[in-house]
């Protein structure tokens with residue numbers, strides 16, 4: 105069976121976020137255009153990315169057909185041998201979490217899901233167990249990319265910021281769900297806070313980091329072992345519109361920046 109961790113760690117460390125916005129597609133048949141464009145962009149970028157990330161909100165906003173389209177695109181990604189991240193940021197009581205884990209991880213073996221840890225360990229556990237059974241992965245929100253993420257995440261709890269308390273839990277879970285060098289438990293750490301990325305890298309040595317914020321939110325190309333840099337608008341709508349050629353150029357530019365020799369003091 106296909107294993108998300110194995111697949112993702114042998115591919116280029118870039119994630120294509122598919123967040124469709126109908127207003128950015130001309131003409132009437134928005135859903136048809138989004139379907140065509142998404143398939144084209146996924147196929148063009150597939151050799152250059154670790155995974156494709158579907159942000160469910162953008163598909164839900166397109167109505168029932170939009171939600172069905174997300175699942176259709178996920179099936180297409182599998183045909184392209186492209187790992188899928190379900191960006192659904194789920195978090196609920198254990199019995200409900202179990203249903204969410206079934207809907208995404210178990211229904212699509214070898215995929216990953218983003219999880220909000222606010223409800224505690226019993227609410228995260230069903231995702232971890234499902235990821236182990238389905239050879240998938242869970243990315244736990246640790247420090248998010250948005251400007252207001254500090255409101256709760258930076259609050260001091262027992263002498264350290266809350267995001268570090270969450271990171272400690274992630275580190276413990278990641279040991280329990282280790283897969284060779286890495287683990288089925290990863291972390292989301294916003295690329296808009298590069299100093300936090302560096303700080304947290306040490307504390308969660310087994311966790312792959314999903315690092316969103318590249319491009320549109322001002323995040324730069326960050327290097328480091330196990331960092332999966334994620335861009336939605338900057339890769340899916342480069343220059344503010346759907347354009348497969350420009351998306352391909354942008355993906356190449358990010359990968360070149362990752363390979364370029366490092367300047368003194370940079371990381």
Ligand SMILES: O=C(O)c1cc(=O)[nH]c(=O)n1[C@@H]1O[C@H](COP(=O)(O)O)[C@@H](O)[C@H]1O
Pocket residue numbers: 121123159191218247248249250292293294316317318319320321334335336337338
């Ligand atoms: O889990 C995520 O992917 C995520 C976490 C986070 O801290 N910040 C963040 O922006 N995201 C998602 O990453 C994508 C960012 O979109 P762009 O700003 O267009 O690249 C969106 O789908 C967000 O929902």
